[in-house]
Amino acid sequence: PASASPTGCGPASPWWRRTWPTSSGRARCGSSGCCPAASPPTLVEGPGTIFEPLFYFNLAGPGDPVQRLGTEYSWNDDGTELSITLREGVTWSDGEAFDADDVKFTFDMIAADRVPNTVGFHGTTEVVDPTHLVVTFDGPAYMEGPQLLGKTWIVPEHIWSGIEDPNTDTVSEPVGTGPYTLGDFKGQAFTLDANPDYWGGEPELTHVMYRSLSGNQASADALAAGQVDVYSGPVPDIANVEEDYPGYQAITVPMNQAVLDTCANAELGCEGPQTDPAVRQAIYHAMDRGQINQLAFQNTASEMSPGFALPERDAAYVSDALENPTVPMQPDLARVDEILTGAGYARGGDGIYAKDGERLALTVTVVSGWTDYITALETLREQLSPAGIELTVNQVSWNEMSDARARGGFQLVIDSLYPGPAPDPFYLYSYFYGTENTAEVGESADTNYSRYSNAEVDAALEALTQLNPEDMAARMPHYDVIQQRIEQDMPYIPILTGGTTTEFHAAKFSGWPSLDDLYAFPATWSRPDQSQMYMNLAPTGE
Missing domain, CATH: 3.90.76.10 (Dipeptide-binding Protein; Domain 1)
Known part of the structure; x- marks a missing residue:
C-alpha cells in the first residue's frame, strides 16, 4: 500500500491502524505537520489530485x-x-x-x-x-x-454555482477532472482512488492512503516499520536510507530556505532587541552553519544566498551587488563584536552584551516535534552564548506558533521561506518583503511576518510586475536593489537552504523523481507537485 499525508496532527486513530491488503497498486504516504481535523477533503488534499490547474x-x-x-x-x-x-x-x-x-x-x-x-x-x-x-x-x-x-x-x-458559501460549506463528495477521486474520508484520514475516466488515462497507482503522523519521530518510526511507502521529512541517518530501510531510497532537493523570522519593525509595533538591524546582523555572523547542518540537518542543507535567490535554481538572479553571494559557513566573532559595539552595545559582567540597561536576550519559538529545527536552535543557543547573545528556545504547538507569527507576538521564530508558483525569486520577495503583505502588530499579516517595509523594495517589486519575465536585462537592476536592501536590513536571518528529503519505496514502485529526472519537486506536502509524482508511479510487482 502507499499512503501519503502532507499534514497531520495528533496520534493515529484506530481507522489508520487497519491493515491494507498487499496490492501492487496501493501506496501509503506519511508526513508530519498539522491540518484542521474538520477540514473538507478539498482543503486537505484535493489540489492537483482531484481538482486540476491549467x-x-x-x-x-x-x-x-x-x-x-x-x-x-x-x-x-x-x-x-x-x-x-x-x-x-x-x-x-x-x-x-x-x-x-x-x-x-x-x-x-x-x-x-x-x-x-x-x-x-x-x-x-x-x-x-x-x-x-x-x-x-x-x-x-x-x-x-x-x-x-x-x-x-x-x-x-x-x-x-449551487454552493451558497464556498468559504465555509463542506464539499463532502468532490467532483473534479483530476487523476484521483476521494475514497474513504474520516477526519484527518482519507484515501484517494484512481479516476478510471481521467483524460490522461487511469493512473497505474490506483490508491493513495494518507496517514496522519504526529511529528518527525513518529514519521520515521512508521517508515522503519514499513507502514508508509513515501514520506517527506527527516529520518535518522539519512545518508544510509538504503541500508537502514531495505527497499527504500531517498532524494534531497534544496528548496525552502530556513530562517529566523524576526519581528523587525518597531514602527509597526514590534518589541525587543531584534528590532535593531545590528542585532540581526550579529546573529547572522555568529552562526556556525557547518555545525548546524551536521547536527540538525544531517548535512542535507546547502548554501544559501543572503539575497534569497536559490544559488542553484536561481543562479542567474543572484546579484553581483551583494556583499557576499552566499552566507558564511563559519562564525566571525570579531565581526559580531564590531557590529554590536558600533551600535552602542557593551559586554556585561556575565558576558552578554547590553545596551541602555537591556541585556541582549532573545526568545525563539519553534513547533514542538520539529526535531531538526529544535536541534538547530539548541545548537545555535550554544553558538550565540560565547558571542554575547542569550537565546531561549520556546517549544509550542503549530497553532500557537502560527498565530503568534501572524499577529507579531514573537521575537524570533524558526521556519522557512517558501517559493512562489514558478521558479522565480520575485514571488518570495513579494510574499515576505512587500509592505502590502504585512500589518501592524496585533493584526494578522498575510505573509510578511517580519513587518518589514522598505520603499525601495516596494518600488522594485512594482517595477518587476510591469516587465516581461523573459526580459532579464530590464529586470536584473530591480533584483539588485531588492537583494542589497534585504542583505543589509536582514528581517529574516538566513540559516541554510533546507534540503527537502523524501524517502520512498523504490522496490515497490518505479517512476520516482531523481536528480537526473527532476520532473517534479518531490515532496508529498507540495501541491500540485505530489499529483505529478503519483501519476508517474507504477507498481513493480514486488
Whole structure:
C-alpha cells in the first residue's frame, strides 16, 4: 500500500491502524505537520489530485510548463491580456463535460472574493468558445500568470454555482477532472482512488492512503516499520536510507530556505532587541552553519544566498551587488563584536552584551516535534552564548506558533521561506518583503511576518510586475536593489537552504523523481507537485 499525508496532527486513530491488503497498486504516504481535523477533503488534499490547474510549473527548475487542463497560453505585447487554450474531451468525474465556462466561473469566483483571493486577482474573464478564453487585466500582469495558470484549482460550475458559501460549506463528495477521486474520508484520514475516466488515462497507482503522523519521530518510526511507502521529512541517518530501510531510497532537493523570522519593525509595533538591524546582523555572523547542518540537518542543507535567490535554481538572479553571494559557513566573532559595539552595545559582567540597561536576550519559538529545527536552535543557543547573545528556545504547538507569527507576538521564530508558483525569486520577495503583505502588530499579516517595509523594495517589486519575465536585462537592476536592501536590513536571518528529503519505496514502485529526472519537486506536502509524482508511479510487482 502507499499512503501519503502532507499534514497531520495528533496520534493515529484506530481507522489508520487497519491493515491494507498487499496490492501492487496501493501506496501509503506519511508526513508530519498539522491540518484542521474538520477540514473538507478539498482543503486537505484535493489540489492537483482531484481538482486540476491549467498547467504545472515545476518549482525544482526552469523549463516549459506541463499541460494539464490547458494546452497553450500567451500574453499580448503589454501584458494586459492572457489568452488560454483548453484541452478538448475532458469530463468531470461525474461524467459532465468540462469547458471554458468552468474556468471562467472559477476565475470569476476568485475575482469576486467569494473564495480566498490570496494574490488579489481581479481580472475579467471572457469565453471565446468552449476551449478558448481571454483574461484581461487593468495593467501588466505577467507575474500573476503562474498563480492563475498553475495554482488555481478549476471547479465545476454545475456544482459550485449551487454552493451558497464556498468559504465555509463542506464539499463532502468532490467532483473534479483530476487523476484521483476521494475514497474513504474520516477526519484527518482519507484515501484517494484512481479516476478510471481521467483524460490522461487511469493512473497505474490506483490508491493513495494518507496517514496522519504526529511529528518527525513518529514519521520515521512508521517508515522503519514499513507502514508508509513515501514520506517527506527527516529520518535518522539519512545518508544510509538504503541500508537502514531495505527497499527504500531517498532524494534531497534544496528548496525552502530556513530562517529566523524576526519581528523587525518597531514602527509597526514590534518589541525587543531584534528590532535593531545590528542585532540581526550579529546573529547572522555568529552562526556556525557547518555545525548546524551536521547536527540538525544531517548535512542535507546547502548554501544559501543572503539575497534569497536559490544559488542553484536561481543562479542567474543572484546579484553581483551583494556583499557576499552566499552566507558564511563559519562564525566571525570579531565581526559580531564590531557590529554590536558600533551600535552602542557593551559586554556585561556575565558576558552578554547590553545596551541602555537591556541585556541582549532573545526568545525563539519553534513547533514542538520539529526535531531538526529544535536541534538547530539548541545548537545555535550554544553558538550565540560565547558571542554575547542569550537565546531561549520556546517549544509550542503549530497553532500557537502560527498565530503568534501572524499577529507579531514573537521575537524570533524558526521556519522557512517558501517559493512562489514558478521558479522565480520575485514571488518570495513579494510574499515576505512587500509592505502590502504585512500589518501592524496585533493584526494578522498575510505573509510578511517580519513587518518589514522598505520603499525601495516596494518600488522594485512594482517595477518587476510591469516587465516581461523573459526580459532579464530590464529586470536584473530591480533584483539588485531588492537583494542589497534585504542583505543589509536582514528581517529574516538566513540559516541554510533546507534540503527537502523524501524517502520512498523504490522496490515497490518505479517512476520516482531523481536528480537526473527532476520532473517534479518531490515532496508529498507540495501541491500540485505530489499529483505529478503519483501519476508517474507504477507498481513493480514486488
